[in-house]
Amino acid sequence: MTQNASEFGFSEQEWNVLFSTPVLAGLTVAHAHFSGPTGVREENRVLEKCFEEHPEDHALIVRxxxxxxxxxxxxxxxxxxxxxxxxxxVEQLQQVRALLEHKTNSEAYRAYGDFLGKVMSRVAGAARDGDFFHAEPNKVSDTELVVISELLKVLD
Incomplete structure (x- = not known):
């Protein structure tokens, strides 16, 4: 068992679900609406940037x-x-919800939900959707907003 998993009382399998879900959620938002090759690169760049450490991160998010x-x-x-x-x-988020409800406190649960929301919002806002000739005027498409909303509801 890794130190990250045991430090917070999770099994190795539970920890894998917890740390992979924000990445999966970001990719889900990125694939919700066509962004073109340049947009996809920008969404991937922003997704990677979401995993840089920040001093205000909760200990669970740092790990x-x-x-x-x-x-x-x-x-x-x-x-x-x-x-x-x-x-x-959605399936992974249901697992995450159960894990966080049973194995963490409300502060860690809130930190995870906030981080997940930031990842999805930043990825959605990374690039205009559509290709060069058919780009939408807003950076975040209605489809992406719906996907973000639906995914966050799983944790509510």
Whole structure:
């Protein structure tokens, strides 16, 4: 068992679900609406930037970010269609909710939810959706907003 998992009372499998879910959620938002090649690169860059450590991070988030960076998870490309990716994310978020409710306090639960929301919002705002000739005027599409809302509701 890794120090990260045991430090917070999680099994190795539980810890893997906790640290991989924000990445999966960010990728789900990125794939919710076509952003074109330049947009995809920018969304990936922003997703990676979300895992840089910040002094105000909760201890759980600090460890989670470290685990993501050490795992190479950000280098992996998701498989499947947007709907399949979303379904997988919802399933993982349901597991995360149960884990956080039973094994953490409200402060850690809130920190995780806030971090997840930031990841998805930043990825959604990374680039205009559409290709060069058909870019939408707003950076965040209605589809992305709906996906973010639906995913965050799982943790409510």
């Amino acid at each position: 989670l970010k470290t685990a993501v960076l050490e795992s190479g998870l950000l280098d992996q490309k998701p498989s499947g269609k947007a709907g399949e990716l979303k379904a997988r994310t």
